[in-house]
Amino acid sequence: MATQSKKQEKHVYFFGGGKADGNESMKNLLGGKGANLAEMAGHPDLKLPVPPGFTITTEVCTYYYQHKKTYPKTLNSQIKDSVKQIEKLMGKKFGNVKDPLLLSVRSGARRSMPGMMDTVLNIGLNDETVKGLIKVTGDERFAYDAYRRLVMMYADVVIEKAGGLEPAKGIGIRRIMDEKLSELKKEKGVELDTEIEAKDLKKLVKEFKALTKKYLKQEFPENPWDQLMGGVGAVFASWNGKRAIEYRKIERIPEEWGTAVNVQAMVFGNMGDSSCTGVAFTRNPGNGDNHFYGEYLVNAQGEDVVAGIRTPAPINNASKNDHSKKLITLEKLMPAQYKELDEFQKRLESHYKDMQDIEFTIEKGKLYMLQCRVGKRNGVAAVKMATDMYKEKLITADEAIMRVGPNQLVELLLPMFDHMEELKNKPIAKGLPAGPGAAVGRLVFESSDAVEWASRGEKVILVREETSPEDVDGMHKAQAIITSKGGMTSHAALVARGWGKCCIVGCSEIEIREHEKLLITKEGKKFHEGDWVSLNGTSGLMYEGVLELIATDLNKNKSYRSLMKLVDKTKVLGVRTNADNPKDALQAAYFGAEGIGLFRTEHMFYGEGSEKPLFLLRKMIMSDTLEERKSALDELFKFVKKDIKATLEVMDGKPVTIRLLDPPLHEFVPHDKEKLMALSKELGVSMSILNRRILALHENNPMLGHRGVRLGVSYPEITEMQVRAILEAAGELIKDGKHAMPEIMVPVTMGKHELQHQKVIVDRVYLEVLKKLKLKKIAYLYGTMIEIPRAALKADSMAEVADFFSFGTNDLTQMSFGFSRDDIGGFLPQYLDLKLLPDDPFVTIDQSGVGELIKIGVERGRKTKPQLEVGICGEHGGDAESVKFCHRLGMNYVSCSPYRVPIARLAAAQAAIEDKTATF
Amino acid sequence: MATQSKKQEKHVYFFGGGKADGNESMKNLLGGKGANLAEMAGHPDLKLPVPPGFTITTEVCTYYYQHKKTYPKTLNSQIKDSVKQIEKLMGKKFGNVKDPLLLSVRSGARRSMPGMMDTVLNIGLNDETVKGLIKVTGDERFAYDAYRRLVMMYADVVIEKAGGLEPAKGIGIRRIMDEKLSELKKEKGVELDTEIEAKDLKKLVKEFKALTKKYLKQEFPENPWDQLMGGVGAVFASWNGKRAIEYRKIERIPEEWGTAVNVQAMVFGNMGDSSCTGVAFTRNPGNGDNHFYGEYLVNAQGEDVVAGIRTPAPINNASKNDHSKKLITLEKLMPAQYKELDEFQKRLESHYKDMQDIEFTIEKGKLYMLQCRVGKRNGVAAVKMATDMYKEKLITADEAIMRVGPNQLVELLLPMFDHMEELKNKPIAKGLPAGPGAAVGRLVFESSDAVEWASRGEKVILVREETSPEDVDGMHKAQAIITSKGGMTSHAALVARGWGKCCIVGCSEIEIREHEKLLITKEGKKFHEGDWVSLNGTSGLMYEGVLELIATDLNKNKSYRSLMKLVDKTKVLGVRTNADNPKDALQAAYFGAEGIGLFRTEHMFYGEGSEKPLFLLRKMIMSDTLEERKSALDELFKFVKKDIKATLEVMDGKPVTIRLLDPPLHEFVPHDKEKLMALSKELGVSMSILNRRILALHENNPMLGHRGVRLGVSYPEITEMQVRAILEAAGELIKDGKHAMPEIMVPVTMGKHELQHQKVIVDRVYLEVLKKLKLKKIAYLYGTMIEIPRAALKADSMAEVADFFSFGTNDLTQMSFGFSRDDIGGFLPQYLDLKLLPDDPFVTIDQSGVGELIKIGVERGRKTKPQLEVGICGEHGGDAESVKFCHRLGMNYVSCSPYRVPIARLAAAQAAIEDKTATF
Numbered sequence A, B: 001m002a003t004q005s006k007k008q009e010k011h012v013y014f015f016g017g018g019k020a021d022g023n024e025s026m027k028n029l030l031g032g033k034g035a036n037l038a039e040m041a042g043h044p045d046l047k048l049p050v051p052p053g054f055t056i057t058t059e060v061c062t063y064y065y066q067h068k069k070t071y072p073k074t075l076n077s078q079i080k081d082s083v084k085q086i087e088k089l090m091g092k093k094f095g096n097v098k099d100p101l102l103l104s105v106r107s108g109a110r111r112s113m114p115g116m117m118d119t120v121l122n123i124g125l126n127d128e129t130v131k132g133l134i135k136v137t138g139d140e141r142f143a144y145d146a147y148r149r150l151v152m153m154y155a156d157v158v159i160e161k162a163g164g165l166e167p168a169k170g171i172g173i174r175r176i177m178d179e180k181l182s183e184l185k186k187e188k189g190v191e192l193d194t195e196i197e198a199k200d201l202k203k204l205v206k207e208f209k210a211l212t213k214k215y216l217k218q219e220f221p222e223n224p225w226d227q228l229m230g231g232v233g234a235v236f237a238s239w240n241g242k243r244a245i246e247y248r249k250i251e252r253i254p255e256e257w258g259t260a261v262n263v264q265a266m267v268f269g270n271m272g273d274s275s276c277t278g279v280a281f282t283r284n285p286g287n288g289d290n291h292f293y294g295e296y297l298v299n300a301q302g303e304d305v306v307a308g309i310r311t312p313a314p315i316n317n318a319s320k321n322d323h324s325k326k327l328i329t330l331e332k333l334m335p336a337q338y339k340e341l342d343e344f345q346k347r348l349e350s351h352y353k354d355m356q357d358i359e360f361t362i363e364k365g366k367l368y369m370l371q372c373r374v375g376k377r378n379g380v381a382a383v384k385m386a387t388d389m390y391k392e393k394l395i396t397a398d399e400a401i402m403r404v405g406p407n408q409l410v411e412l413l414l415p416m417f418d419h420m421e422e423l424k425n426k427p428i429a430k431g432l433p434a435g436p437g438a439a440v441g442r443l444v445f446e447s448s449d450a451v452e453w454a455s456r457g458e459k460v461i462l463v464r465e466e467t468s469p470e471d472v473d474g475m476h477k478a479q480a481i482i483t484s485k486g487g488m489t490s491h492a493a494l495v496a497r498g499w500g501k502c503c504i505v506g507c508s509e510i511e512i513r514e515h516e517k518l519l520i521t522k523e524g525k526k527f528h529e530g531d532w533v534s535l536n537g538t539s540g541l542m543y544e545g546v547l548e549l550i551a552t553d554l555n556k557n558k559s560y561r562s563l564m565k566l567v568d569k570t571k572v573l574g575v576r577t578n579a580d581n582p583k584d585a586l587q588a589a590y591f592g593a594e595g596i597g598l599f600r601t602e603h604m605f606y607g608e609g610s611e612k613p614l615f616l617l618r619k620m621i622m623s624d625t626l627e628e629r630k631s632a633l634d635e636l637f638k639f640v641k642k643d644i645k646a647t648l649e650v651m652d653g654k655p656v657t658i659r660l661l662d663p664p665l666h667e668f669v670p671h672d673k674e675k676l677m678a679l680s681k682e683l684g685v686s687m688s689i690l691n692r693r694i695l696a697l698h699e700n701n702p703m704l705g706h707r708g709v710r711l712g713v714s715y716p717e718i719t720e721m722q723v724r725a726i727l728e729a730a731g732e733l734i735k736d737g738k739h740a741m742p743e744i745m746v747p748v749t750m751g752k753h754e755l756q757h758q759k760v761i762v763d764r765v766y767l768e769v770l771k772k773l774k775l776k777k778i779a780y781l782y783g784t785m786i787e788i789p790r791a792a793l794k795a796d797s798m799a800e801v802a803d804f805f806s807f808g809t810n811d812l813t814q815m816s817f818g819f820s821r822d823d824i825g826g827f828l829p830q831y832l833d834l835k836l837l838p839d840d841p842f843v844t845i846d847q848s849g850v851g852e853l854i855k856i857g858v859e860r861g862r863k864t865k866p867q868l869e870v871g872i873c874g875e876h877g878g879d880a881e882s883v884k885f886c887h888r889l890g891m892n893y894v895s896c897s898p899y900r901v902p903i904a905r906l907a908a909a910q911a912a913i914e915d916k917t918a919t920f
Helices: A024-042 A059-067 A075-090 A129-137 A139-160 A171-187 A199-217 A225-239 A243-251 A301-307 A335-352 A378-393 A399-404 A405-413 A419-424 A447-455 A467-477 A491-499 A558-570 A582-590 A601-607 A609-621 A626-650 A675-683 A689-696 A707-714 A715-737 A754-771 A791-795 A809-815 A828-831 A850-864 A880-887 A897-915 B026-043 B056-064 B077-092 B131-135 B140-161 B173-188 B198-216 B224-238 B242-251 B301-308 B335-352 B379-391 B397-400 B407-413 B419-424 B447-455 B469-477 B491-499 B558-568 B582-590 B603-606 B609-620 B626-649 B674-684 B687-697 B709-714 B714-736 B752-772 B789-794 B808-818 B827-833 B850-864 B878-890 B898-917
Strands: A013-015 A053-056 A103-109 A120-123 A261-263 A276-281 A292-300 A357-364 A366-374 A434-435 A440-442 A460-464 A480-483 A502-505 A511-513 A517-518 A525-527 A532-536 A543-544 A574-578 A595-598 A654-660 A741-746 A781-784 A802-806 A869-872 A893-896 B012-016 B053-056 B103-107 B120-123 B259-265 B276-281 B292-300 B356-363 B366-374 B432-435 B436-442 B460-464 B480-483 B500-504 B511-513 B518-520 B526-528 B532-536 B539-546 B574-578 B595-599 B655-659 B739-745 B779-785 B804-807 B868-873 B893-896
Touching: A013 A075, A024 A053, A024 A261, A024 A366, A053 A075, A053 A103, A053 A707, A059 A225, A059 A261, A075 A225, A075 A261, A075 A850, A103 A225, A120 A225, A120 B301, A129 A139, A129 A225, A129 B419, A139 A171, A139 A225, A139 B789, A171 A199, A225 A261, A225 B674, A243 A467, A276 A301, A276 A791, A276 B491, A335 A357, A335 A366, A335 B582, A366 B356, A378 A399, A378 A405, A378 A558, A399 A558, A399 A897, A405 A880, A405 A897, A419 A741, A434 A491, A440 B898, A447 A460, A447 A467, A467 A491, A467 A802, A480 A491, A491 A502, A502 A532, A502 A543, A511 A897, A532 B595, A543 B436, A558 A897, A574 A582, A574 A897, A582 A626, A582 A897, A595 A626, A595 A893, A595 B878, A601 A609, A609 A626, A626 A654, A654 A781, A654 B012, A675 A689, A707 A715, A707 A754, A715 A741, A715 A754, A741 A754, A741 A802, A741 B292, A741 B379, A754 B053, A781 A791, A781 A850, A791 A809, A791 A850, A791 B808, A791 B850, A802 A850, A802 B674, A809 A850, A809 B789, A809 B804, A809 B808, A828 B709, A850 A869, A850 B789, A869 A880, A880 A893, A880 B609, A893 A897, B026 B056, B026 B259, B026 B366, B053 B077, B053 B626, B056 B224, B056 B259, B103 B224, B120 B140, B120 B224, B131 B140, B140 B173, B140 B198, B140 B224, B140 B878, B173 B198, B224 B259, B242 B469, B259 B739, B276 B301, B276 B752, B335 B366, B335 B436, B335 B500, B379 B397, B379 B558, B397 B558, B397 B898, B407 B850, B407 B898, B432 B491, B436 B447, B447 B469, B460 B469, B469 B491, B480 B491, B500 B526, B500 B532, B558 B898, B574 B582, B574 B898, B582 B626, B582 B898, B595 B603, B595 B626, B595 B709, B595 B893, B603 B626, B609 B626, B609 B674, B609 B687, B626 B655, B626 B714, B655 B779, B674 B687, B674 B779, B709 B752, B714 B739, B739 B752, B739 B804, B752 B779, B779 B789, B789 B850, B804 B850, B868 B878, B878 B898, B893 B898
Parallel strands: A440 A460, A460 A480, A480 A502, A574 A595, A574 A893, A595 A654, A654 A741, A741 A781, A781 A802, A802 A869, A869 A893, B436 B460, B460 B480, B480 B500, B574 B595, B574 B893, B595 B655, B655 B739, B739 B779, B779 B804, B804 B868, B868 B893
Antiparallel strands: A013 A053, A053 A261, A103 A120, A103 A261, A276 A292, A276 A357, A357 A366, A434 A502, A440 A532, A511 A517, A517 A525, A532 A543, B012 B053, B053 B259, B103 B120, B103 B259, B276 B292, B276 B356, B356 B366, B432 B500, B436 B532, B511 B518, B518 B526, B532 B539
16 A cells, blocks of 8 residues: 555666666666666666666565555556657557567566566567568568467466466467477478468467467457556566476575566567577686687577577587587677677676676677676586686675685585596486586486475486476476486576586487386487486586496685685684594595584494494493493493594694583494394393393483483593593693694583583593693693573573583574474474475574574673683584574684585685675 | 681670670571570560570681681680670689589571581589589589580580591490490389489499590590580581581571581579470460460470470470370479460560570579570461461561461361271371371381382381481481370471471380381281371371372361462462363362463373273374364364363353363374274274374474474364364353353464464464354454473564463473473482582472573563463472562463462462562
8 A cells, every 4th residue: 555655656667778767776676687677778887789678666566466466556657658768769669550569578586587487578469560560571471470479478478377277278278389380390391480481370370369269268469558468467477476486485585575577679589590599698607717608599589599499509619519519609600799799798797797697689680688697607617707706806805705605615515426437437328517516316207206206315317308497396306407408508507507406408319208207318228217327417428327426626626725715814703523533524624624513422333343332332331330330431441532532633733522422321222132132142131131221211302311411410430431531532642742632522511510510520530631641731621512492591600610612503403492303304394385484493593593592602601701612513503594693693613514614614704704794 | 718807806696694795687697596595685675584605606617617627716715705704694614613604505507407416515514523513503413414414415426426437336426325324224223314323423424434435536525615615616517417418408508508606504404303494385386376385394404305205294284285184284383484484485476476486494493595486387387377476466467478388388288088088997006296187108117218218109108216317318208207206396296397297206105116117006916117007197196008088178277268368469470270171170269270271182082081082083193184184083073172161161250271282193192002903993994004104103202293383283174173172162151151261372382483373273263163153252362382492582473473471381491401301310310419400490490591581481472562461381380489480570370280279379479578578
């Protein structure tokens, strides 16, 4: 209502003829596309040849949904005024039968949602105006082709989809019309649309209208204004289409944003061989190389390029690939227009100071700029562009750091196949390398299958002839995507690049029978659903079976090294790692970890080499008396010390936070009868005694049970053994001239007294170790996990005893939410679907809930002890948003798994930069 | 050090001769005993005949422990000065061989710790001064008796215990000397100590000294000053004796308080038949009757009364009991002194405005007041005295309310035996009714056995010849105590009265062979350890076996009714109850509940009459499809509605908060194979399907699993069925002219969105029910439990949707502490022992931790919605401290189990009074 009451509110922003009502800063109102069109058309530095048009604002979209799909009163007249301006600039009139102005209607949200919303082209054509178009262009075939495209799009987008109709014949009007078109081509013995003659197209228009009537029970509207408003309504409607909603969910785009609608004069890349249409990037979005890069199709409309039906040609030599290297470049075909385009792209990049994704059309030799926007790029390209542009002084160091999404770094860490193993295997197919990295999975042929298989925990590779926006959900769930059609700018390539997903496109060597769920290689070998294949998205090669994945040697990437140099200069927050053994510790150090934030003492009881220590631990657990327990602990001691010493040694000079035993003892007990009998024999304890002891250890809610410091209180001798192992290991290293920096961390504490109780043991053992090793001092810190909600609240008093806090955000999240991480499967997916939670709180810190407890903990702890060392060691330490949150709280470090260390470092630097630029 | 540096600090406070340095308000410094002695001696209204003396302050005790058991420098001279003043008043000199002044040394902490610390009497006697005493008193027997008592006490208390020596011969010097005394009596053929002749006592002194030398390797000090300082040190040392520490733990007396030491001129109740000593109460501490009540022993010292060795005589007719009714009263024996004593006790009660516990001694016809303090009383007496004194205008209504400890009300609610059943059973013994109420348990004969049996969950009755401070731990753990010796002022009676525990003393009909763990009744029947007996502490009767316990009819107690009238006028906080059926609801209403704060819908699936609903619930749980589930829910609906309606009906006009289904579904599934097979047959579902479904329901941490609102989100049809049942039940009652006030409560919420999700269902069903029942309105509230830590933090947004909050402090405590209530057995007892926690947080709200979350929740909720109704419904609702906390937070009500309702009401009134008197 507020919108309505304002008088003369501006709903429509005009651009064209060297002027524009809007500009690039108005993305929220005009959408990305609209704002950039205005900028290109109107900014004094650019003034590019943009077909004139106007943008209907996103506020109208909001209004539309808040007012039962109606428009503000003045919208109609503002549209009419703007169409008049277009008519003036184009010298044509909308609906004029002699020389009709044709219009396009396109969506444009704040953030690009490629292919997710609908478009209607060639608006303004009807049985009368088409005659004028024929007269003016002298090209009947072109005119009827434009007309049949309009009828097709209109029926599909405006009448069927926006009308909310069930798909006609179960497959939709578009496919019915496509089949009719294929029939016609077969009948006429032609292969390409362009080979169909004018009279057949004219007949097709009639037939399409009849199909529309028959299946959708509506007439195609002859009135151009009805067509225009129908198109506008269809774009608004498509904002809440199934595809768009799905995409928004994945990309986290708020529903409230709405979309703008862009109405523009049509220009045609399909007016013969002096016309073309293309898509280009100011730099290579696949690897970041600083070359103008793009593809084009002669005598085609834009949708032909994106749809990937014809193989596009490279715009220049730098854009050539294996498939297109024999095709003529635009630079060669239309040198003057290419030169102009090249000049425009340079102007755009230096204006926007970022890589631009450009759409252009050449109509009968005249170049039009249809769109520009910041281009999507994969992680490798993002890192290269950011550091290159910084070297070129196009951007600052801070800007370079902000240019790379922390999760894009994952792509640089993407596993690759072992080169030698790849050499041993013969590829079964080769396509275009659209998304780098390697992937292994089982073949599925439908997006819905990908979703279903993935939900069962299967790793799948989605194979399609080509992908469409309907497939995004399955693409997202797949390890990788491979298509037989389409080029580097096809839907599959664009989407996979945005996600940093392994992807091969245009792999025309393979035949895909989607309905039979069958893939046939050039050599005739058949692959069925569920068969294992391996894909190298960097080389575009596909292999049979499972190839071993290995990590990439990140530090060989120069751009990465340059970026991380900037990152380390900028960031304030330290980044440590969670590692339990020398191998992981070294891996993390390689990734830049500045210490270990979480060394779990219990890891030594799992996996390889754990038989003996586990046996001793079980012996300790099964002890009935303090003496028995102490004797088992004495034996265990040397294993624990050796284990800790090895990691302290490789982390020489870096802090290593060692957590005392955390899990409930029950976890270490064998639970099947056979193993139990073996244990009974080994320990020389009867089964009935074993069973009695195990029963006593059983807990209803082990997460809230006898674990962590509670074990240390019940069995101080366990704490003593561990502390002695830590301090002796450190002491021995010191005697060897090393610089061991242990930090002893007590888990699951809820208050000061527990910490004091354990400290008495630590203090005593410390003196004993000094005496034994004849040392004056072993530097160490004594601190605690903050992972119990109460501990966060009592942080003030806990800091009286602790030298450091490490927030265990996994458990803190479990207890703050009352969510058992093991048991959320029953309801969390539904919670996310229903938006009862914005994110999985185990992935991203719930800032307003759990985060407040963390904030309280940090503030109170530091109030008592300003120099208190504070970090986190939950899974969240590797999540960019959570890392930034930790920075804002003034923590000293985050600790995460080794492979997340670079991501955490980048996020930390970005947080520091955001700090500087924050306005409050 | 600070204490030392102050010049001329006062360590010693003198009293006597109608003057005193201190007064009653100085309890922290002088201890309770010392302050009251000063008050009695020095206050102008009292000026009672107190033997002159002085008090060494509690600060000296603190100093003593902080300075390696040494004293402030000026203490010695201050003591000497004070002794001189006593000498002046008494006309005798300390250590004078002609007419020696004798002194007593007694402890006195801020709060009375009866018998827990040590005393030394007759200080000043040695081989020389005893001769002076003989000359002055003309009573050689008396003098040597006093001397042998001194040697005995000194050896025991000062040399052995305070010296930290191992008990001599394993039994202690006292028992060695006692045995020597017994031998002597046997040898001489006498029964009583008083029958031993002077020459034998003189010999005994010698022998005792020799025994001291032999076993303790120390000489008894002949120097009176050494004796005095030894006594003072022994009192300080006894503050940290084992018994005192145990008692402090039970009574929650801080260690830091320390004890004062009172040194007083000796007066003797054992100087022949014109001397006596006694203990009295200004009103009857057992039932509250307004009669002067007490016992005395002729020719005895105070310790003889408390020890319960001789049966004391009543001071007047009102004090007679079955055992003492034939003994001569003090009133009759010494009418003048009795009259004076009666006048003193009246003066004391009207001065202190509370019932006083008095110790007195008459030495050769002269009355001395040795002690006065507020007397302990049981719950029945407390209620009666409070309301009587209010009626007498001795105290105000607020004072009357504050006089009754909320837990004392428990005693009024104490179960009694069914009167008819008691008549059917013949008592096996009769003793003195020292602690009212009834108890059933298994016999144990040692305090340590009581502790051990109780730790195994056994209910025990501790039977002893007499109890001593060593027994307090076992007494505390026992259901009841019975002794064969001692009177109403014996140790057992005093302690049991303080705790409101069922207790029978002086049951001389039974023979107890402690070492054989055997009890033999008058009729020769033998009872062994572990045998079941039933005790009526109100009548003093003991029965064989288990008698059924029934509740008392509280409202027949006039004093209780008067008190609760005052309570209800005063309290602000509402008190509701947790009740799941009409019976409990009515019981609670009888106790004064103002509504139901927690009605658990799931209760109908447990216990009697639950077969059919449980079957339907299981059918619902085992459903594979929505349709199956809905059909089971449809059947279940009528049971749920009937169940809810019955309780809404009896609570007509009072709010009933109904919690939607809370437990994880797994809880309702039968877990043994037999029941499962029956279910499989009943439901017509195969075992394998059942097992699969049950496995799917299993959770690792059900407390943090799929429960509460999470079920309502996953199965909205369950919420719908329950809400429909609630609203239809209420609607139907409204149509019947009743006033149903349902409050729909959603459990286990963690944020606003869940509440909104469920509210959509509630709103829809509400409209449907209105339509069905043709009603315009059904008044109801929609609200939530706050039991997840995050919910407390997000209370601001949750209050946007909720009409009320009910803090579920059980779960909130579990999650805030990370303690599973089911699993704390493994460590919580140790935590309490080690003082890692001050209290069991499931009994008393952890105010500084969990309490802060509650405070945050209340504040934020009320900030959003000032009229938000707030209550708690955890077990804490019946804990007095927690109730007071809820009052301070401004909650609307607490809800507790029916039997805690009176306690909560009283605590609420006390909180309101404390509010008024709070200084900030």
